Amino acid sequence: MAKTYPVSLVLEGKRAVVVGGGSVATRKVRGLLECEALVTVVAPVASPKLRDLADNARCTWHAKPYESADLDEADIVFAATDDEDVNRRVYDDATAARLMVNVADRPEVCTFFLPSVLRHGKLSIAVSTEGASPLSARHIREGLEAQFGEEYGPYLELLASWRPRVCAALPPERHYAFWEQATDGRVLAALTAGNTAEAEAILESLLG
Numbered sequence: 463m464a465k466t467y468p469v470s471l472v473l474e475g476k477r478a479v480v481v482g483g484g485s486v487a488t489r490k491v492r493g494l495l496e497c498e499a500l501v502t503v504v505a506p507v508a509s510p511k512l513r514d515l516a517d518n519a520r521c522t523w524h525a526k527p528y529e530s531a532d533l534d535e536a537d538i539v540f541a542a543t544d545d546e547d548v549n550r551r552v553y554d555d556a557t558a559a560r561l562m563v564n565v566a567d568r569p570e571v572c573t574f575f576l577p578s579v580l581r582h583g584k585l586s587i588a589v590s591t592e593g594a595s596p597l598s599a600r601h602i603r604e605g606l607e608a609q610f611g612e613e614y615g616p617y618l619e620l621l622a623s624w625r626p627r628v629c630a631a632l633p634p635e636r637h638y639a640f641w642e643q644a645t646d647g648r649v650l651a652a653l654t655a656g657n658t659a660e661a662e663a664i665l666e667s668l669l670g
């Protein structure tokens with residue numbers, strides 16, 4: 463298999479069709495809702511957790527077996543039933559419609575894989591083994607949690623809020639030097655210590 467091309471998809475307002483309602487489908491639906499996708503679940507039986515998630519304006523469960531027409535409104539497709547033949551049909555229909563498709567039991571035909579994701583606000587670190595060992599992806603993500611803590615949420619919010627300010631205050635040739643110093647560890651250390659005023663003061667001093 464060729465290398466995969468990592469991207470961060472913007473799924474807000476896009477229609478994701480998830481076929482299957484077991485634990486694998488539930489994990490996928492939870493992740494999709496976190497990203498504000500519109501989710502349609504098609505499965506005769508849904509897990510209790512999935513039924514809770516479907517109690518939401520952005521997630522609808524159709525309690526029935528899969529049919530090709532279920533993909534009519536789809537922007538992206540997930541096949542996660544425990545029936546190989548159904549998963550294969552979903553794959554065939556999605557491919558015929560040129561839709562991106564993830565097939566839970568067939569890594570070799572997926573057009574994308576789900577990575578294991580560590581997230582704090584705007585930071586997302588996605589770990590993929592391209593199907594070689596999903597549990598290893600999870601262990602690696604868990605290992606990264608010690609290094610990248612919750613402080614990255616406010617840290618990145620602060621840096622994002624400074625971007626327009628830097629553009630307005632400094633000529634383009636000075637932007638890189640600003641960001642080099644803004645991200646050298648001092649601002650992060652101040653925020654980690656709970657000292658927002660100091661973090662702001664460091665950034666202010668860099669505008670010099």
Ligand SMILES: C[C@@]1(CC(=O)O)c2cc3[nH]c(cc4nc(cc5[nH]c(cc(n2)[C@H]1CCC(=O)O)[C@@](C)(CC(=O)O)[C@@H]5CCC(=O)O)C(CC(=O)O)=C4CCC(=O)O)c(CCC(=O)O)c3CC(=O)O
Binds near residue numbers: 567575576598
């Ligand atoms: C190809 C891929 C397709 C896809 O995108 O779904 C796929 C396929 C398969 N997974 C299987 C098994 C397990 N999957 C997990 C967990 C996760 N699986 C995820 C992704 C992926 N799984 C994609 C590749 C990702 C990559 O390699 O980087 C994660 C990262 C993301 C997510 O699902 O959201 C999420 C961890 C999230 C987290 O905790 O951070 C666990 C462990 C657990 O449950 O904790 C196990 C049991 C242990 C093991 O087998 O390793 C099986 C065999 C099923 C069987 O034996 O019947 C297949 C099918 C096959 O291999 O044929």
Ligand SMILES: NC(=O)C1=CN([C@@H]2O[C@H](COP(=O)(O)OP(=O)(O)OC[C@H]3O[C@@H](n4cnc5c(N)ncnc54)[C@H](O)[C@@H]3O)[C@@H](O)[C@H]2O)C=CC1
Binds near residue numbers: 486506508543
């Ligand atoms: N990609 C991944 O991360 C993983 C994939 N798997 C694979 O994922 C698949 C699903 O696993 P689980 O969620 O544990 O299964 P499960 O047994 O909990 O759920 C199966 C679901 O498929 C639905 N289903 C069955 N026939 C259907 C049809 N004709 N149309 C629509 N839905 C239908 C059932 O109603 C049920 O909701 C298995 O093939 C398993 O090998 C398993 C673990 C992890």
